[in-house]
Amino acid sequence: MSSFPFQYGVNEFTTQPWSFEEDVARYAALNVDAIEICEAKLDPQRTEQQLRAAKQAGLAISAVQPKIRTFFSSKMAPEPEGIEARVSAFAQSMRTLSPHVEGAPFVMNTGAPPEGNMQRCLDETVHHLRRLAPLAADLGVTIAIEPLNPTSINIETAIWTIDQALDLLDAVGHEACGLCLDYWNIWQQPDCAQAIRRAGRRLMVVQASDWRTPYSGMDRLIPGSGSIPLGELLHATAEAGFRGACTLEIFSSGVPDSLYDQDLSEVVHQGRLGLERAWNDYRSAEHSV
Template identity: 25%
Template sequence: MSLEGLSINLATVRQQWGLKDAVEACLKLGINAVAPWRDQVEKQGLAESARIIKDNGVRVTGLCRGGMFPAATPEGLHAAIDDNKRAVDEAAALGADCLVLVVGGLPVGSKDIVGARQMVADGIAATLPHARACGIPLAIEPLHPMYAADRACVNTLGQALDLCDALGDGIGVAIDVYHVWWDPDLATQIARAGRNRQILAHHICDWLVPTKDLLLDRGMMGDGVIDLPGIRRQIEAAGFLGPQEVEIFSAENWWKRDGMEVLQTCIDRFRTVC
């Protein structure tokens, strides 16, 4: 299996390397697609990050992350919109396939999840014209319901696609198996996304049993319970044939290992279990 179908989200090796070293390590192993995070780009410098990417012919399957729209004040919402427009500019400078949106949860002190979801819709709507002008698709990433309060009040693929349908061109979804594998409506919603070509990214890892930390204990592919080949078949049948992007947060395991070991394991599991 060619490594053309593999991308590494640089969160997977964020404790081992900065952007430059991570890209160089990926290239040594034949991986030519990555997805950096904005803090990694900022630390390296946007211009230097763009040079590293372009000089090495590396594909950027996504920039993480925009979003975090809900706010307790109008000023906070405006600030979030401004930050998302900057994120669009960064994604454009890197030549990214999309800007991934983790949309945000409840504002501090709020219990109004309906209102938070409206803020998300309003914030994306305000960001979209700039994203369209820059040629950067926005990819809503629905997160597991356990994150509804603090990270993302859009929790199913169906919810995300409803937003896409309401907002029009220039927006789609990032399907992260960690967040959606459990959804009994997943196959239907993947097929729905395919009809309008709304799948912009496919993130992979695994769900461990037991999971010791709901944020920082994601599993390497094959170590958990997610039917990775089955979801991949559904996504490819829906028309998305882009790279599978490995995104693993693992404070007590993979972040403590040698970076080359992590990348080689990603390659091995991609070839054998995905």
């Protein structure tokens, strides 16, 4: 029996071709423990009903991906233009969804630095997080900033390492803000496992997939089928004190072997097996030394 210490969650981006209702029904049938909500899949007229259905299906809500999750523009969500409009959109997502996702982190990143000005991007991100963190606390939710892979620099992000994210969190200085850790994004940074341990209790969201040299930014693999040392990173995450959901987050479109064109139920099933195998194999290797 696996001793995997985390709940198994699935981010709705992983099953992009399915509707929200299909996600809920099929995740529950596959014994998924938690769902990471993508606001873009919700019907604004039925949001409360949809989120209630997820809970009734036995799915914990591990995190939320708001429609607008960057303060500066991004390739994934270029509209609305203007920082204030984007900050307001993020705040509105928290206000709308927080009554139905108690305690959940809302995932965000900086967006693309204007004209490559990373310092301005970081300074303004800190400023706006200082504004939003008390609101999140009042609403009973949190905000988790996600460093992205260097492939996204100047497209979606100004930060690409755990340490950069921790520096930003130190500058914000509010307990309602923490870290979203996506192994695909950060696994290549130096001393990655040690950086995860340093994050400690600031870890709020953990996401997993696997890596090959990507054909695009939408090219991720099922855990255990690529290059990421998942076992080492999972153990570092547990040693940091995290005990929430380890969430499968896969983007896979516009490539010849797109997982979106395959049996998504099998993708979800194999995702769990790959994570459990990585955890157990690393533990066995440690004990054999």
